Amino acid sequence: MLQGFKEFIMKGNVIDLAVAVVIGTAFAAVVNSLVGDVLMPLISMLVGTPDFSNFLVFGAVKFGAFLTVVINFLLVAAAIYFVVVVPMNHMIERRNRRMGILPEDEPADPQVVLLTEIRDSLRSRQ
Structure with missing residues (x-):
């Protein structure tokens, strides 16, 4: 049961959603x-x-209040x-490395790269 909860929490979608809610707020x-x-x-x-509410004259434009909220947003x-x-x-990067999943910017095994290039070359000839 706890393993299922851990897998649920570790999914990127859950964290992305939580971040979106906080940033949205x-x-x-x-x-x-x-x-x-x-x-x-x-x-x-x-x-x-x-x-x-509380109509104020020209000097009542509250740029300071707006700036405070913008700074609060950036801090959050x-x-x-x-x-x-x-x-x-x-954590996701460490887990992926442990599972043998390479990031997109890291080169794969040279043999796999060569075989992929051969496959793509053969496809382009057809």
Whole structure:
């Protein structure tokens, strides 16, 4: 039972989904701040107050609040990358090497490469 759970967790799709949810949540804050603190005050200056909460004058464009949210997003993204993605990639790489699976950029056995080239050459002649 625990082996099945370990296999489930080690799948790349689960980690990718978890990262996407966290990044999506952080990015939602960026978008909300852009809309609420930057765009809405600019629009309200042009059209008046179409039911804006706490309508403020020109000096109320909150670029500082937006910048804070963007920095928070970048920090969350960096934390997720260095704490989750990098260690997971190393674990997957070690597992693949243990299983004999080569990364795409590493050359395979020279005999396999030669046989693949011969096969491809024969296919192109037909």
